[in-house]
Amino acid sequence: MNIEELEQIAESVRLENAKYDYEVNVCMDLACASQGAGPLRDELLKAAEKSGKKILVRRTGCMGPCSSGPLVRVDPEETLYHHVHANHAEAIVQNLGDGPVPALQCDLNEHFDKQVRVVLENAGQIDPEKIDDYIACDGYKALLSALTEMSPNGVIQQITDSGLRGRGGGGYPTGLKWGTVAKAGGDLKYVICNGDEGDPGAFMDRSVMEGDPHRVIEGMAIAAYAVGASKGYIYVRAEYPIAVARLTAGLRDARRRGLLGNGICGTTFNFDIEIRLGAGAFVCGEETALIASIEGKRGTPKPRPPYPAVSGLWGKPTLINNVETYANIAPIIRKGGKWFASMGSERSKGTKVFALTGKITNTGLVEVPMGIKLREIIEVIGGGVPGGHKFKAVQTGGPSGGCIPAEMLDIGVSYDALVKVGSIMGSGGMIVMDDTSCMVNVARFFIEFCMTESCGKCIPCRAGTAQMFTLLTRICNGGGTIDDLELLEDLCSTVKEASLCGLGQTAPNPVLSTLKYFRNEYIEHIVHKRCPAGVCNIEAAVPQVPTEVLA
């Protein structure tokens, strides 16, 4: 395989597509599929055949606004239809060429106008199971140009110039990480893709792996070339069977096309990837725990240093990046690091994909330039809180993040700004809460999650989260005292300071941020024995013991 051959494949796909007058793209992602996208596609295929028009019905990955699903986009008109059901298929096919079907037309211009798509550029455009579709969208061009025209250091330089930071949540500069692994000695190195999206409420990695698997594979291959690795692993959650199937098929097709394996593109570069399944442990998102899991052991973290960049999988230098980080690599190599750095804010470059969920009108995936105001994401792109309810908080960063109140919505989204308000970027879950959510109960929910997910290796995390859970449960049940708040804060700082890995170090964030911004709700529970949101069942839970006895 060389650049010319790649171009030939792309050309043949374009010629093939040119045979059709219309392209009907059906989103088949999990959310749309659960609303009947499967039968819809069958009906569209039937209707297309019956009509005699030249129509290509294509299955695609997530288009974004899942709450409007099932979604269908008709090209070349670029008409987006929402809430399409199997019985609409006939009408859509009939109207092709005579303008859109007004009843189904979707008005989400504001939702899309504010977005910039880099990672999701192919989402909704290609069939994820066809490697040639990806190649026709400039796929694997970056890999071949890196292999034939750039030195490994040149690749790292581009990544460094781009200012890309780890999209898994930590925000470590990607170029720096690659440089460290490249400098590490030894002839055997590994590249790992962290697809263990354990953060509940986040699903962008799943969408990327399912909707555009080759983008991840290409990113990993470029990374392997840059750092000098010959073997890669994609660690995927077993809970994502479709992602596993798509990646497996993607790897097979890439091998067949000579884009993985020995002597890729006529060079001396050898690289292949294997898939490893996660088994439902949140802590395995931590890099040293993930490595232990790939080695077939319990996923418990190790103290760092040594960092995996020096001593990782089986003691060899290992590069670990998140799915979304790898998904950014190919566009950076194609368009240059400077192009990427031109987007975003001062210290956070490029774009970020967020999974917008919870009490918000337009739930789904959005990709926005860094630095955009939270308010714009929630009120304009997300369409605000539905049902006449009042916005209360947005939770970013999953169980490691914090709750950001309405007063702070004007901050620009970046790694540093979110840390400053007591949350983190995390992998990109963004859960909106309204006045029906009790913040004490939310904090308890997250601590319960961290308590059960704590691997048990270090005591601050194992025992600390359990004690915090007990205290929060007591407050939720109306049995808390004002002193409990101080104790809670004390515990938070101990767990934060003394835990071994990121899970424990960030577990107190939801508690600290709610204590800081929603302290009045804690006080309501403790002093007035009432839950302002009406979530906690206080009366039922208060023990029927006279107060004198308690005192």
Place this chain on the structure above:
Amino acid sequence: MGRAASLPPGLLPREETVPAFTPPPLPSDDKRWKIVNGTMRKNGFARHALIETLHTVQSSFGYLDDDSIRFVARSLRVPLSQAYGVVTFYHYFSLKPPGKHTITICAGTACYIKGADKLVAAAEKQLRIPQGQTTKDGKISLMTARCVGACSRAPVVLRDGEVMGEVNSEQVLEQLERWAVE
């Protein structure tokens, strides 16, 4: 050399030539063991294939019982304690056989915000079992999941693995009712 010779036999340095490893025979002629063995063979019976192999056992048999853990541990030369440690560490592995049908309620953050706890409570009340268990007649298992990644359609319920979005308690109870009379 002289010092090694004076040591008792058990402490002598191990001989260089390790006899070739022969994996244990399959526990029975059940065809599913061949699938399990296939996974191990594909990985060269390497110890790091433990989790992969356990995944194959669970997908073939539905759960992991003592015999299967023993077989896998012996085949991969992993101490039984380590194999058992791995099985119990990861939530995905189950030591109990699943019911004929399984209802899995997603307990991720988005689903929680949209009231998944009410669905769990309703199902628990109806089936008279706590989450994570199977009804006595072996018909229905009630499970919760960490997050299935369909957060945009919260609260989400998996009906025998099939995703249903924006579910309410009535729908859950109706489904359980339908299974109960099957």
